[in-house]
Amino acid sequence: MYNEGSSDPRPAIATLAIRNVDAVVKERLLVRAARHGRSMEAEAQSILSEAVAGDREKPEPNLAEAMRWRFAPLGGVDLELPPAEFVDVPPSFDPLSLSTPMSSRS
Numbered sequence: 458m459y460n461e462g463s464s465d466p467r468p469a470i471a472t473l474a475i476r477n478v479d480a481v482v483k484e485r486l487l488v489r490a491a492r493h494g495r496s497m498e499a500e501a502q503s504i505l506s507e508a509v510a511g512d513r514e515k516p517e518p519n520l521a522e523a524m525r526w527r528f529a530p531l532g533g534v535d536l537e538l539p540p541a542e543f544v545d546v547p548p549s550f551d552p553l554s555l556s557t558p559m560s561s562r563s
Contacts (some may be wrong), residue, residue: 486501
């Protein structure tokens with residue numbers, strides 16, 4: 458979300474409202490803000506910025522990596538794979554056999 462039609466390369470400023478914040482959380486945010494010498498709003502902005510800053514640096518995992526990460530705590534399963542076997546004779550792509558009508562093949 459950038460300032461469309463503007464030469465300003467900085468992102469546009471958005472407003473975020475957070476409802477139903479627990480009173481204890483709000484009090485702890487106030488104390489943390491005071492410790493850092495800023496307002497509660499500035500402290501919340503700082504916390505949110507720090508929380509998402511690392512997301513830009515690591516690429517999104519592909520589906521296989523995401524599944525492996527999600528299910529790793531459950532442990533793995535070693536499956537016994539059956540031996541590979543041919544099901545049928547591979548088709549022939551010989552031009553002479555392709556010109557023969559289907560009804561005349563045996």
